[in-house]
Amino acid sequence: MHDQKKIDEIDKKIGFTSMKDAIMKDGAIDRRTKKLLAISSAVAVGCDKCFSTNKKLAKDAGISDEEIEEAILVASLIRLGSGLNYNWKTINDE
Numbered sequence: 001m002h003d004q005k006k007i008d009e010i011d012k013k014i015g016f017t018s019m020k021d022a023i024m025k026d027g028a029i030d031r032r033t034k035k036l037l038a039i040s041s042a043v044a045v046g047c048d049k050c051f052s053t054n055k056k057l058a059k060d061a062g063i064s065d066e067e068i069e070e071a072i073l074v075a076s077l078i079r080l081g082s083g084l085n086y087n088w089k090t091i092n093d094e
Helices: 003-014 016-024 031-045 048-060 065-093
Strands: none
Touching: 003 016, 016 031, 031 048, 031 065, 048 065
């Protein structure tokens, strides 16, 4: 089965696209900010495909390279801090 066809079948079963559309529309947080949050989240969890997809969507929405870079830096800070915290706990738990 073709990959996209398989993805579409899974999407139909779990409703990912519908859920994504509902979450990413303007609400208490505007869509533009949500796109930057999606980029940051992708970086924080280390999902290259998620990052590439959300970066393209952000660029298509007119979000600047500088804004994307800052979102990446914020996520990197969180990822680094959580790693340092984990290492600190590991050392002190022994």
